[in-house]
Amino acid sequence: MTSPSKLRASTAGTLHQRIRNDIEGRILSGEWPPGYRLPFEHELMNTYSCARMTANKVLSALAASGLVERRRRAGSFVARPKVHSAVLQIPDLKAEVENRGEQYGYELLERQQRGATRDDRSRLEVHLREPVIALRCRHDAAGQPFALEDRLLNLSAVPDAATQDFSQVSPSTWLVDHVPWTEAEHRISARNADETIAAELSVEVGAACLVIERWTWRSGEPITAVRFTHPADLYDLVARFTPSGRA
Amino acid sequence: MTSPSKLRASTAGTLHQRIRNDIEGRILSGEWPPGYRLPFEHELMNTYSCARMTANKVLSALAASGLVERRRRAGSFVARPKVHSAVLQIPDLKAEVENRGEQYGYELLERQQRGATRDDRSRLEVHLREPVIALRCRHDAAGQPFALEDRLLNLSAVPDAATQDFSQVSPSTWLVDHVPWTEAEHRISARNADETIAAELSVEVGAACLVIERWTWRSGEPITAVRFTHPADLYDLVARFTPSGRA
DNA sequence: CGGTGTAATATGTATAGACAAATAACACCT
DNA sequence: AGGTGTTATTTGTCTATACATATTACACCG
Incomplete structure (x- = not known):
């Protein structure tokens, strides 16, 4: 006492x-x-x-x-706390890397504008053939691959994205500045690197990776679905919590 | 519009x-x-x-x-949202499993009461030789290993734990009912299963696992440190968010 | 004994008014 | 033009009061 x-x-x-x-x-x-x-x-x-x-x-x-x-x-x-809940901060990767005092790098790997395929539809809840942009890019920290970003963007919801080529500015950065959203869901999981991921992240095939997926809506309309794949030894998610709700 | x-x-x-x-x-x-x-x-x-x-x-x-x-x-x-933040719900594993409609199982693998070792000290911020309890247990869902729990408990902060053998009730369940806390930190990462983990979780050596670590304090005094290791294909963390802050 | 109506009580919501504190905008002086 | 002081405006905090609403506790009656 x-x-x-x-x-x-x-x-x-x-x-x-x-x-x-x-x-x-x-x-x-x-x-x-x-x-x-x-x-x-x-x-x-x-x-x-x-x-x-x-x-x-x-x-x-x-x-x-x-x-x-x-x-x-x-x-x-x-009140008796029912579940352990915590405020999870998912910062912009650029800010995250620069916070560590390391040099941030960005490279666009692939950009494709197309009508939604069946796969796209199951990922983003859009109708078949609706225009979408598929992006793949890599974020680096201190010259090392830090994250792979694999994103699908609903062009009907974000028409301005059509005029952006995303070769210099990352879609994450562009989106937070241009597109308001009302709802998001995150899913956090782990997976082994396949050959493609291993090559692009410069890790061994089979290495454990932390995968963060996010879906974003505005008033029920899907905006974007994105998957970040991080080398396990380079990235942790940190969540802090005090019961009073003031992190 | x-x-x-x-x-x-x-x-x-x-x-x-x-x-x-x-x-x-x-x-x-x-x-x-x-x-x-x-x-x-x-x-x-x-x-x-x-x-x-x-x-x-x-x-x-x-x-x-x-x-x-x-x-x-x-x-x-x-306000312009600075970071993507989300409310992360980390429910009791028993409730989580039963929510899925699967049978929950629990087994205590190891219980040791000891003075804090050097390793313990770096994990829990207690002084050398202070009494702690080290627990390892397994949570099952539908007969399959679902999570390994590896916990260190500060007996000075939670003396009642000395009288609990944790053979029937899991330490997580016991703690939420008996010990108030004021601060917690979570760290979420991924790792490859080593031989011990692979054997205890019935997965291949090298399989990606999701690792959730939690540290809990009450008014600055460390209470417990725990690490959950989940097979990647059996467990995701889900976080939801609306900007108004009302999940 | 058990169900029902009633009163007491604590919170929920709202009003109207008062003064304090911070600061954006303006006027002034050099 | 540039720095300085003043003023007006807006939010911050608090008081005192009023009535609404939900619910517990209790008395009453069948």
């Missing part, structure tokens, strides 16, 4: 923040365990000499962040 | 939600692109005939979720 007097009322910041910090502190320290009923709004009101709106906003914010659950007539309770 | 009249003022729910839905709709549809200055609080006040507090709470909530940024004297602006 750590000394409980350690987290008595903080003194910094606004009243809202002071109350919030106090409550979060008690919950995160375990002093108020999951299921614990926290003080009613009118009790906080007395404790901190504040209006009920202030206490209400604090508790509502904590509820929005998932740290507490509120039930009418019953009170507010410390 | 979709018809703009489509997302005129919604009529359902509270005023707060109506305003919020309207604004989110315009942003997510692209009608209000990143950088767009949204109406001032007093404009929303007129538009919706509401008090400023109501408009303020809506905009503050949108700011908290990351959809908009607010600057004093300047206004509120549609």
Whole structure:
């Protein structure tokens, strides 16, 4: 047990923040365990000499962040986390590489504009023959292949892409700047490098690779599907999480 | 372009939600692109005939979720997403397997209670000789090995674990029910199965495996470090994301 | 005993007003 | 032209109040 007097009322910041910090502190320290009923709004009101709106906003914010659950007539309770969830940051590869202080390189391997094939259709939920762009490119870090990008782009959703040749700027970079999206799904898996991948990534045939696939939609309309293949020894994904939801 | 009249003022729910839905709709549809200055609080006040507090709470909530940024004297602006981030759900393996409608199995391979070795120390940030428990176990789905779990537990932080033999209940399950935590970090990578792993997971030597490592702390004190190794063909991680932050 | 109606209570939502703090825009002076 | 100070505007925070709504707890009655 750590000394409980350690987290008595903080003194910094606004009243809202002071109350919030106090409550979060008690919950995160375990002093108020999951299921614990926290003080009613009118009790906080007395404790901190504040209006009920202030206490209400604090508790509502904590509820929005998932740290507490509120039930009418019953009170507010410390939430018990159901699943381990984490905020996964998937940065732009260029930024990622340059963050490591290494030189970033980009090369377009293949660009094809075509009517959607059967395969394309199963990957991107477009109709047969709808115009798409298929791209394959390589991202390098410090001269070493760092990732293979294999992308399918729905031209009906992103007509501007037709005028871009993607020889200098990577499709990922171009897309985040030009195309808003509303929904995304990621799938993370592992696979052994086949001969093609091994050659293009300069790894042994059979080497384990980390594969990240992403699908993006805008209001239900598919925009793009992309698969990044990383050499296992060059890339990890990192996800951080605090229960308060503030990474 | 979709018809703009489509997302005129919604009529359902509270005023707060109506305003919020309207604004989110315009942003997510692209009608209000990143950088767009949204109406001032007093404009929303007129538009919706509401008090400023109501408009303020809506905009503050949108700011908290990351959809908009607010600057004093300047206004509120549609945020431009910096990185692709996603909420990663890492469920309990037992629940995960049973969700797929398959039979879940668990077997403890090894349990050792010891003073921390040098290796343990680098994995868990404990002092040399501090008591730890090292566990290795296997999770099965439909009779097939599904995951290897390799865990190190800080007994000083979780003394109750000493009385648990983990022969029936898996450490993951036991921990989520008994130990609160405040911080976690995940690392996701790929590796080739060595002979030990291949034997225990019933895969070929060299097969690509997805590796998920997690470190957990409570108020800075390390609780546990765990590594799950999954056969690549049996397990994917799925992460979903909507820019409004509401998965 | 068990079902039903009612009152008490806690949260949910909203209003109207007040002052503080930051800063963009403008006017002014050198 | 360029730096400086002032002002106006917008958001940030908080108070005090009001009524709506859901639900627990309890009293009542068949």
